[in-house]
Amino acid sequence: MAALSTLFDVLRRWAIQNPLLGTIGMIFALAVSYTVLQIYTNLIASPLRSIPGPRLFALTKWRLAYEDYRGARTRYVNDLHRKYGEVVRVGPNEISFNSLSALKTIYGAGTVFQRHRFYRMFDAYGRQNMFSVASSVAHRDRKKLLNHAYSKTVVLSPQNSGMIEDKTRKFLSLVDNDSKDGILETFNSLHYFSMDSITQFIYGKTGGATTALTEPKNRDLLDDIINSTRRKLSFFAIHFPRLTNWLYSRQGFMESVVTNFCLLPMAKPSTYTGIRRHALLAAENLRDQDLDVTVSIAARLFNVMRTQTKGPTIDHLDIASECADQFLAGIDTTSDTLMFAMFALSQRANQSFQDKLREEILTLSEDAVVDDVVSALAADKLPYLDAVIKETLRLYAPLPGTEPRWSETDEVIDGYSVPAETVVSLSPYCLHRNERVFKDPLEFNPDRWVGDPRDVAEMKKWFWAFSSGGRMCIGMHLAMAEMTTLLASVYRKYRTEIAPEFVDVTPGVTARYEVFYDERFSQMEEHTCWIRFVRV
Numbered sequence: 001m002a003a004l005s006t007l008f009d010v011l012r013r014w015a016i017q018n019p020l021l022g023t024i025g026m027i028f029a030l031a032v033s034y035t036v037l038q039i040y041t042n043l044i045a046s047p048l049r050s051i052p053g054p055r056l057f058a059l060t061k062w063r064l065a066y067e068d069y070r071g072a073r074t075r076y077v078n079d080l081h082r083k084y085g086e087v088v089r090v091g092p093n094e095i096s097f098n099s100l101s102a103l104k105t106i107y108g109a110g111t112v113f114q115r116h117r118f119y120r121m122f123d124a125y126g127r128q129n130m131f132s133v134a135s136s137v138a139h140r141d142r143k144k145l146l147n148h149a150y151s152k153t154v155v156l157s158p159q160n161s162g163m164i165e166d167k168t169r170k171f172l173s174l175v176d177n178d179s180k181d182g183i184l185e186t187f188n189s190l191h192y193f194s195m196d197s198i199t200q201f202i203y204g205k206t207g208g209a210t211t212a213l214t215e216p217k218n219r220d221l222l223d224d225i226i227n228s229t230r231r232k233l234s235f236f237a238i239h240f241p242r243l244t245n246w247l248y249s250r251q252g253f254m255e256s257v258v259t260n261f262c263l264l265p266m267a268k269p270s271t272y273t274g275i276r277r278h279a280l281l282a283a284e285n286l287r288d289q290d291l292d293v294t295v296s297i298a299a300r301l302f303n304v305m306r307t308q309t310k311g312p313t314i315d316h317l318d319i320a321s322e323c324a325d326q327f328l329a330g331i332d333t334t335s336d337t338l339m340f341a342m343f344a345l346s347q348r349a350n351q352s353f354q355d356k357l358r359e360e361i362l363t364l365s366e367d368a369v370v371d372d373v374v375s376a377l378a379a380d381k382l383p384y385l386d387a388v389i390k391e392t393l394r395l396y397a398p399l400p401g402t403e404p405r406w407s408e409t410d411e412v413i414d415g416y417s418v419p420a421e422t423v424v425s426l427s428p429y430c431l432h433r434n435e436r437v438f439k440d441p442l443e444f445n446p447d448r449w450v451g452d453p454r455d456v457a458e459m460k461k462w463f464w465a466f467s468s469g470g471r472m473c474i475g476m477h478l479a480m481a482e483m484t485t486l487l488a489s490v491y492r493k494y495r496t497e498i499a500p501e502f503v504d505v506t507p508g509v510t511a512r513y514e515v516f517y518d519e520r521f522s523q524m525e526e527h528t529c530w531i532r533f534v535r536v
């Protein structure tokens with residue numbers, strides 16, 4: 001003890017006499033101590049130490065954060081699963097799974113795993129919504145208000161199927177009127193289709209529905225979605241949430257400092273500003289109107305606000321937050337899937353799939369088609385079209401990344417003890433690329449979904465584009481109705497091919513901080529997909 005105290009004394013005196021070297025030495029000593037502590041806590045003593053995975057990922061969360069920064073997390077984690085198996089430790093406190101048993105434990109009925117706080121970045125106007133809320137009780141209460149409106153029966157009712165058919169008709173007119181030599185940029189035009197559909201579904205025709213398909217008005221609502229610096233903002237919001245909040249909440253002089261010194265990850269107006277402003281205005285506008293509850297989600301929620309006497313109450317900001325979130329959830333997801341379906345079917349190598357699809361659509365009777373538009377009810381019953389959409393969602397899932405969950409209690413997943421608050425997840429991207437289940441997983445092959453029923457049954461268990469369990473996508477039937485109606489109508493009327501300038505190029509789309517594209521292509525253009533439509 002006396003020797004140690006003498007050593008410290010000598011070091012202290014030496015540091016006083018050599019201030020620069022002393023400071024460097026001190027920083028070095030602190031860094032070494034911190035590393036030793038991290039090694040001990042995260043590698044040696046951690047209850048997750050027996051889980052396979054690269055040491056550096058287990059040692060520090062910044063290793064995975066670096067993959068986020070590069071926009072490569074999901075692909076990287078998929079490579080780790082190929083190397084280490086179905087369970088991989090991807091952070092000091094984070095595990096990625098890729099098995100059906102883990103899927104059931106984490107997301108299945110009655111699970112104790114909740115949405116991670118990561119989802120709070122989808123709160124709007126300071127209010128949580130069905131997507132961002134973690135507690136299963138609060139979630140159940142909110143979902144109860146919306147379940148019926150999103151059921152297949154209501155989505156395919158004359159009012160909603162009529163709306164989808166009307167938007168499809170407008171899309172076909174856009175193809176005829178806005179294309180040059182039949183060539184149309186489909187990333188944007190399909191966004192107009194999905195935005196007009198979801199806004200009419202949420203707000204009703206006169207309560208805030210956009211008209212992007214027919215008029216340039218409202219098209220700029222998509223600008224902040226398309227802006228690629230949105231990925232940088234997502235990265236900051238996830239890894240530096242307090243700093244990001246602080247930067248964006250500055251006012252006056254400090255606001256000009258953070259703006260002029262380019263400290264904001266994404267310039268204002270930042271992601272979703274336009275959409276959130278639109279949603280707030282729509283909610284304020286509808287607040288005092290007499291509303292028919294059957295015409296929109298907003299009308300249903302306002303009816304609850306005005307009449308509810310039992311259970312948790314909601315106010316107009318809760319409604320605005322709910323609607324803004326569903327507005328967002330209904331745009332990219334549906335339009336990106338439609339775009340990739342057309343992109344895949346237009347590849348020369350995939351012509352036989354397109355021919356098979358058209359053959360099926362042409363079997364529809366005349367009364368299933370009005371003004372070139374296939375009815376939503378008829379489109380819903382086409383098995384090969386369903387296979388095409390499934391295959392598109394498998395290979396190009398619009399939300400391919402991890403869906404993080406955690407539990408307040410210690411649990412066991414796939415035989416591993418998982419302490420409370422460990423982040424656990426699966427991702428559609430990894431599940432859909434399991435080559436034991438999906439032969440040649442990178443090949444677009446709708447035929448796989450109409451093959452041997454035993455293989456199809458197995459593949460369906462692994463198909464996870466809409467998630468599963470209580471937090472599964474509520475908009476699935478709406479999205480499917482939009483996609484089947486539009487694709488059936490397009491492929492009944494046109495043959496599609498890749499426009500000459502886009503041959504050998506893949507479109508890229510943004511999900512969180514990553515860009516997703518067809519990995520088999522070496523050239524990628526973000527938010528662009530040029531397709532030629534040829535009348536048949």
Ligand code: HEM
Binds near residue numbers: 132399404476
């Ligand atoms: C192809 C289209 C779509 C796909 C692939 C898709 C996929 C998903 C996925 C994977 C989730 C779970 C996300 C997670 O837990 O991290 C989800 C949730 C959700 N989706 Fe979709 N979605 C689509 C279209 C839509 C549409 C059109 C809406 C319309 C409002 C919508 C609304 C929602 C909502 C509100 C949730 C949260 C559900 C809850 O927490 O209970 N989605 N979706």
